[in-house]
Amino acid sequence: MEKKNDQVYVDPINLIFAKAMEIVTWIGLVFMIIFGVLYLAGLPSFVNMKVAIANWHLPVGHFWEEVKSVHIHGYHWFLGNIHLMDCLSMVGICILALAPFASLVAALSKVGGQHKAFVFLFLILIVEFVFAILKPIIMPGVGGH
Amino acid sequence: MKRWRSKGILVLASVVLVVLLTFVFWKTGFCAGEAGAEKSGLAWWMWPIILFLFTFVIGIIAPLSGVGGGVLFVPLSTAFFPFSVDFIRGTGLIMALTSALSSAPQFIRKGLANIKVMAPVVCVSMVTSILGGIVGLWITNAFPSGKYYITIALGVVLLIIFVVMLTSKRVEFPEVKEQDGLSKALGLTGAWYEPTMGKVVEYKITRLPIGIFFFALVGFIAGMFGLGAGWANVPVLNLIMGAPIKVAVATSMTIITINDAAAAWIYLAKGAVLPLIVVPSVLGISIGARIGAKLAVKAKPAFVKILVMGIMLLAAALNIIKGLKGLHII
Numbered sequence: 001m002e003k004k005n006d007q008v009y010v011d012p013i014n015l016i017f018a019k020a021m022e023i024v025t026w027i028g029l030v031f032m033i034i035f036g037v038l039y040l041a042g043l044p045s046f047v048n049m050k051v052a053i054a055n056w057h058l059p060v061g062h063f064w065e066e067v068k069s070v071h072i073h074g075y076h077w078f079l080g081n082i083h084l085m086d087c088l089s090m091v092g093i094c095i096l097a098l099a100p101f102a103s104l105v106a107a108l109s110k111v112g113g114q115h116k117a118f119v120f121l122f123l124i125l126i127v128e129f130v131f132a133i134l135k136p137i138i139m140p141g142v143g144g145h
Numbered sequence: 146m147k148r149w150r151s152k153g154i155l156v157l158a159s160v161v162l163v164v165l166l167t168f169v170f171w172k173t174g175f176c177a178g179e180a181g182a183e184k185s186g187l188a189w190w191m192w193p194i195i196l197f198l199f200t201f202v203i204g205i206i207a208p209l210s211g212v213g214g215g216v217l218f219v220p221l222s223t224a225f226f227p228f229s230v231d232f233i234r235g236t237g238l239i240m241a242l243t244s245a246l247s248s249a250p251q252f253i254r255k256g257l258a259n260i261k262v263m264a265p266v267v268c269v270s271m272v273t274s275i276l277g278g279i280v281g282l283w284i285t286n287a288f289p290s291g292k293y294y295i296t297i298a299l300g301v302v303l304l305i306i307f308v309v310m311l312t313s314k315r316v317e318f319p320e321v322k323e324q325d326g327l328s329k330a331l332g333l334t335g336a337w338y339e340p341t342m343g344k345v346v347e348y349k350i351t352r353l354p355i356g357i358f359f360f361a362l363v364g365f366i367a368g369m370f371g372l373g374a375g376w377a378n379v380p381v382l383n384l385i386m387g388a389p390i391k392v393a394v395a396t397s398m399t400i401i402t403i404n405d406a407a408a409a410w411i412y413l414a415k416g417a418v419l420p421l422i423v424v425p426s427v428l429g430i431s432i433g434a435r436i437g438a439k440l441a442v443k444a445k446p447a448f449v450k451i452l453v454m455g456i457m458l459l460a461a462a463l464n465i466i467k468g469l470k471g472l473h474i475i
Contacts, residue, residue: 008256008338008345017260018250021402025246029427036424040193050189052421059285060231060417072416089420090413093239097409099246100402107260117331121264125403128271132407135275136414 013107013115020106024099032092039085046077046084074137101129162202166225169195197425200240204433205440207244214430215241219370220303220460223296224467228422230295231285234370235417236426238405243427244434245401252395256337262350262388262396265331267403269357270364274404277368278411293471299370300464306377307457313380321349321387328353328386335392348389356386360400368408 078087108122215237222233252258284291333350363377378397382388469475
């Protein structure tokens with residue numbers, strides 16, 4: 001146990017979880033906001049803002065058919081266009097969504113032998129998280145469209 | 146004097162919110178969710194500014210009541226703005242995720258949030274939140290009128306939240322005489338320094354299996370509607386599992402980071418997250434929440450609770466009416 005605030009001891013797995021979350025969140029936020037603002041400022045983009053606004057009342061599937069004539073599933077639509085500002089901003093959002101995953105991996109490295117149940121729980125969480133990321137690629141037909 | 150100033154800022158924020166929503170509703174020809182943006186005649190660059198102001202005011206109000214930004218953003222946007230509910234849910238989820246990611250590390254360092262409490266409940270709720278996200282998107286895409294059913298369901302969920310907020314009695318320091326076997330085996334205990342009491346407070350968690358069941362249900366609803374779910378996590382942790390209210394709020398924020406991050410991938414992969422909506426919204430709520438957090442120390446909780454409950458009741462009624470109108474029932 002590690003000393004905290006001269007009053008309370010906080011378990012190191014909690015502390016490393018928090019540290020990893022903080023670092024990855026900052027990276028994601030900076031990425032998302034800088035490139036998002038550049039997108040709003042009119043730099044080259046994947047989605048034209050005026051066209052998007054004219055169609056954003058449509059359900060997501062119809063929206064992409066109208067705006068880009070594409071059927072979206074998976075992450076290629078923004079990862080394949082990372083030279084464009086809105087797609088770079090999307091990468092920032094992905095980094096944000098990866099922050100808890102990074103925290104779990106960091107915490108797992110500190111769990112150690114005295115918390116075997118938590119090694120098991122963290123591994124389940126990591127596997128669930130990887131599945132959540134991969135599901136749209138490996139099971140694109142599930143869940144509509 | 147300071148309390149009056151806080152109250153004044155809150156009243157001003159509420160007035161700005163009402164004026165802004167009325168303006169949007171009027172400019173879109175009272176047809177939010179349909180071709181409102183085209184009918185509005187607003188210049189394209191006005192929308193990011195309106196979104197920023199809207200989420201900025203939500204950011205001021207939300208932390209005062211202990212609800213995440215998403216729980217106000219999703220129903221109000223669905224009722225007043227011309228976006229599809231898919232984009233609103235995607236944005237609400239990213240907003241709730243960002244808010245939770247920003248506050249959770251602080252709570253953990255103080256000993257208030259405990260990832261040992263979080264791990265077993267999230268193992269289950271993560272799966273159900275993914276399922277909720279899938280079901281939410283599937284309904285709006287598979288059925289021509291699906292978005293109206295989603296809108297009505299959202300209104301009903303808001304009414305339930307309203308009743309929960311009205312009737313729940315938060316217990317500051319619940320007395321846990323004995324832990325259940327599972328909580329004891331996992332060592333679900335902790336401590337934090339409580340400045341108002343000037344001492345370290347220790348706590349024990351109990352009734353973990355019942356808590357897991359409720360978290361599964363909450364995860365599904367949160368994923369389906371793109372809500373942060375803090376409104377439901379806190380009562381389960383506090384009233385069922387015996388966590389002190391401050392620990393319940395802090396641990397809830399950590400749970401939200403995992404659940405929302407998992408659900409976000411579905412929205413990202415379906416293209417339901419647009420930087421055009423997300424970036425001004427996240428900026429607005431992040432700045433507003435910093436002001437709201439400072440005001441929270443000074444404001445009277447009862448006043449804030451009434452304010453938020455009033456907004457939620459209004460949004461619930463509008464969502465149900467809008468859904469019923471869409472289905473030509475009224």
